[in-house]
Amino acid sequence: MTTLGHERYCDEVVRQIDLLRATLTGADLSLTVPTCPDWTLAELVRHTGGAVRWSERLVATRAETDIPDEDVPECGGPEGDDPAALDAWLAGTAELGARTFRAAGPDAPVWSWADDPSAGFWARRMTHELAVHRADAALAAGVPYAIEPDVAADAIDEWLDLVAFAQRTDPEDSAAELKGTGRSIQLHATDAPDGLDAEWFIEFGDDGFTWWRGHAKATVTLRGPLTEVLLAFYRRRAPDSGHVEVLGERELLDFWLERASFG
Numbered sequence: 001m002t003t004l005g006h007e008r009y010c011d012e013v014v015r016q017i018d019l020l021r022a023t024l025t026g027a028d029l030s031l032t033v034p035t036c037p038d039w040t041l042a043e044l045v046r047h048t049g050g051a052v053r054w055s056e057r058l059v060a061t062r063a064e065t066d067i068p069d070e071d072v073p074e075c076g077g078p079e080g081d082d083p084a085a086l087d088a089w090l091a092g093t094a095e096l097g098a099r100t101f102r103a104a105g106p107d108a109p110v111w112s113w114a115d116d117p118s119a120g121f122w123a124r125r126m127t128h129e130l131a132v133h134r135a136d137a138a139l140a141a142g143v144p145y146a147i148e149p150d151v152a153a154d155a156i157d158e159w160l161d162l163v164a165f166a167q168r169t170d171p172e173d174s175a176a177e178l179k180g181t182g183r184s185i186q187l188h189a190t191d192a193p194d195g196l197d198a199e200w201f202i203e204f205g206d207d208g209f210t211w212w213r214g215h216a217k218a219t220v221t222l223r224g225p226l227t228e229v230l231l232a233f234y235r236r237r238a239p240d241s242g243h244v245e246v247l248g249e250r251e252l253l254d255f256w257l258e259r260a261s262f263g
Contacts (some may be wrong), residue, residue, distance in 0.1 A: 002152050008107035009123035010098045012151060013052065015093035016130035020048065020137060021087055027141040029081050035136045035236050041083040044140075048133045049090050050075045052097040055122040060100045063111045097126060112255065114262075115166055128155040135236050145227070149189075152230045153198050156187065159234065160211045164263035167208045174259040180204045183252055186218035187233060189226035198226050202256075220248035233257075 004012070029042040036044060052071065057063070057072045069075045074092075078085040104110070106120030114121060130157065131147055138145035147155075167175040185202040192198030201218065202211045222229055226243030231237040232244050235257055239246050246253055 003124060003157075004127075004150060006120050006123055007102070009120075009127045010102040012127040013098045013101065013123065013130065014094045015088050016127060016134055017049075017052070020130065020134045021090055022143060023064075023134060023137045023143055023145075024087070027137075029083060029086070031140050033136050034138040035139055036133075041137060041140055042086065044133060044136055045086050045090065046077045048073075048130060049077055049093045051129050052126050053083040056093075056097045056100045058112075059104050059108065059110050059119045061120055062104075062108060065111055066086075066113075085202070101126075106254070114162065115169075124154075124158060127151065128158050131155055132234055132236070135231060135234075139236065145231075147227055147230065149193055149196055149198070149226055152226050153189075153192075153196060155230060156200060156233060157213075159260075163260045164209065164211070166262040173261055175261050176208075176209050177259050178204065178256060179206060179248075180210050181206050182219075184216070184218040185253060185256060186216065186223075187229055188215070188221055188223040188259055189229050190223060191225045198229075211250065218248065220250060220252045221248055222253060 024041065027041055029040060031041050033039045033041060033044050035119065039047065053075045054067065054069060054072050057067055074089065077089045101119060101123040104119035106118060108119040109117055110119050110122060111117055112121050131151060135145050163175050166173045167178060181204060183204040187200040189198035197213045199213060199215045200211060201214055201216045202209055222232060222239065222244055228237065228243040232239050237243055239253060
């Protein structure tokens with residue numbers, strides 16, 4: 001599957017953090033995040049920025065094994081929850097991450113927990129980590145959320161790849177249950193711009209599932225604007241929220257959403 005390209009991912013790390021910072025402007029950072037109920041907005045900020053700082057350190061050192069958070073400079077952010085300090089830390093995080101990812105190039109060997117041990121993996125992973133957690137922040141703050149169509153489509157691609165990886169490699173992960181010949185899921189974005197294939201077909205088999213971009217008759221279809229399909233598929237908005245349609249066997253979609261995971 002064609003990705004957006006390494007330079008674009010490096011640019012998106014900065015862009016997604018800038019959009020997150022804008023989302024947080026004037027927000028109460030003590031608010032609980034409904035889609036991540038163990039976190040306040042301030043804790044979401046620290047988690048998101050910390051993920052970029054951690055992956056940047058992996059790439060900068062060409063790590064061959066995992067690096068503990070406590071060994072990553074400024075991973076936890078500034079002391080206290082002063083909005084200005086957190087905003088400045090996020091801005092510095094964006095600049096640091098993009099600079100390191102860009103300098104490394106996509107093919108630099110770097111440890112990862114997935115099957116792509118490269119700097120390119122981390123630039124892409126952080127793009128979508130930021131984009132989805134930005135949605136969490138927007139939903140908590142009650143402000144609109146928008147995402148570029150090609151970024152949203154690539155986020156769905158990556159999610160499917162990571163769930164498939166979890167299914168192949170971890171029999172204890174709930175993703176291992178996503179199988180059963182004769183069942184399928186179709187994702188259909190109704191507002192995709194010309195030239196962007198924004199349909200996905202997920203086919204269950206005896207040993208797991210496969211997926212591809214395209215259209216076929218499915219057991220159940222999740223249909224709606226691309227941003228809303230993304231939010232529903234990432235479990236950020238319920239399928240019955242009124243923002244998407246579910247056509248066919250809703251139980252199969254629920255079965256997927258309850259089990260789709262990569263750890």
